Amino acid sequence: MNLFQAVTSALDNSLATDPTAVIFGEDVAFGGVFRCTVGLRDKYGKDRVFNTPLCEQGIVGFGIGIAVAGATAIAEIQFADYIFPAFDQIVNEAAKYRYRSGDLFNCGRLTIRAPWGCVGHGALYHSQCPEAFFAHCPGIKVVIPRSPFQAKGLLLSCIQDKNPCIFFEPKILYRAAVEQVPVEPYNIPLSQAEVLQEGSDVTLVAWGTQVHVIREVASMAREKLGVSCEVIDLRTIIPWDVDTVCKSVVKTGRLLISHEAPLTGGFASEISSTVQEECFLNLEAPISRVCGYDTPFPHIFEPFYIPDKWKCYDALRKMINY
């Protein structure tokens, strides 16, 4: 399956096993602008897979209400770039529902899905990676898969998780990424990073599409520099797996974090700050962040904006030679 088919499969499994589950958002009825919901309305009915008016604050607010009433709500925001009208509902409402009510009420059955990340021509409003805005919000979980197999397992875990979750889907991988994905449901745990490749000299951390970039950088480092890299996919942004990353940095002494989102205030700042607190004496070099520039996401300049393998390689080389 490709990534969007893996998402469809997860949604199909969810609607099959949970009679309360519903999917809604803009254009989901005909199959969605990225085909993630194709066939589901025919299979499960128009009361379970339906379009909403064009209103993100409504979509998320409505989803919270469904979840509060005890049903499973799977909301789609058409692009992560458009999640901001729903920011109040997510941060002030969904994230705080259980805490503020003393656990009398909660909206744990809410999952929000949105296409995320650069796509080659998306520019300002079809390329954003807003995970850092949500990382600062206790009470929600933010999850980003790197591949179809990961997407299905992580999405199922988000849907079943007892807390409101945001699931960002790297849109550039929707069709491009293809792998074997089981048709039956399976779960990949949240808040657990995955070490894709063990190494001894440098720890590389990324999530979503960027994981593939750092994997390639790891190969380049091995070939050109004889350097052994440990590659980690963070997978869950919050609550994040501090232990796996720190354990790795204790071993390697060097950390490079890379994300498309702008450098300042990006999630690499949080990782960097924590790692220097926990692993200060193990560090052989300053922690390196290879990120997007502090600009809106440009259109024609995308090839220059993105933290590509050359920038990551260059930063790695400097770290090794520090």
Add this chain to the structure above:
Amino acid sequence: MAVAFSAARMWRRSRGLGPAALLLLRRPGTRGVTTSHPCRQQQQFSSLDDKPQFPGASAEFVDKLDFIQPNVISGIPIYRVMDRQGQIINPSEDPHLPQEEVLKFYRSMTLLNTMDRILYESQRQGRISFYMTNYGEEGTHVGSAAALDSTDLVFGQYREAGVLMYREYPLELFMAQCYGNMSDPGKGRQMPVHYGCKERHFVTISSPLATQIPQAVGAAYAAKRANANQVVICYFGEGAASEGDAHAGFNFAATLECPIIFFCRNNGYAISTPTSEQYRGDGIAARGPGYGIMSIRVDGNDVFAVYNATKEARRRAVAENQPFLIEAMTYRIGHHSTSDDSSAYRSVDEVNYWDKQDHPISRLRHHLLSRGWWDEEQERAWRKQSRKKVMEAFEQAERKLKPNPNLLFSDVYQEMPARLRKQQEALARHLQAYGEHYPLDHFDK
């Protein structure tokens, strides 16, 4: 796990885009089923036919240029059952409620009023941090609450304590929340008056305005799917109705056919902002038809009018799976909150008029008296009794400890994340060393 990329050459360059354009691929012919809309007919396409074919509106052509004048001079009329003296105007509108029920209305409204006076005063004395009274709006709460089933889910804004009072929420728990003491089911997390009660189907209040509106719609949709024969009621003020969330909620409720009652308390002010600065149309009721929502405006100070409208709205919302909008006209007699002094923006005379001449409690009392269901002696005894009940609960609430500081950390997630547990442990260690600087004596150990 091997991940095959169909555009493998993507990675040879610096991650520019391959030929695949993944954005917004709207292929003709992949549209799903046509939406069935009850009032739109399938148009037969014919070049000889001069009728409009637009999918977006079901209307005739007109060849005269005319703007629709919004009708604000005489707006949507206000439904009432009693006159200001409490006499039933049109006998066919009398709900014929039994004496016990009407006495329950009266006791709920007056007990709320008594509790409001005492708790407002307790804030002035520094005993609680904040309070909001319900003066003048008791009729909107009790009339509507009485018309619902006890299991109908309530989403409120912050000035609907009478709904909880009608549902017999104990005084002890109102006070516990205001004091944030260890009996508070909300675990002391929120400012006073942010009540919530699962057993009484009253969703916990939150401060951001109008956020509850689309949430209530979602809950109604879930109730419809569950065949629960339940309505959801959503209260909000005329100020909150300006928020985008209100627009979102109305539109979703109509398009998704949800069994929900939108209940707007139009009390004339949003803190200091009068309605003339809040909207320019004919209030909130006039917006309903714009969304395709059945709408009515009622006299919010007439508890029977509120009751009748809510009762009928409930019956039809559940039977027909459609939303209803009730705009209850009333007046906010008290200040917005203990942080407000409304003499800064309105005259004492204006407030006195409503307090003395058009108050839901007085109107109901006149009605009760004229029916021989109440008298001065019962009034005296009830005032004494209700004050005593409130004072007892108040004194108890004062004496109780606050919850254990560990409860600062729980319920952020269903399970406590490792990182948060470390923070909790850090606070515990900090208190061991510096505890003398913290009010630990007031908190449960």
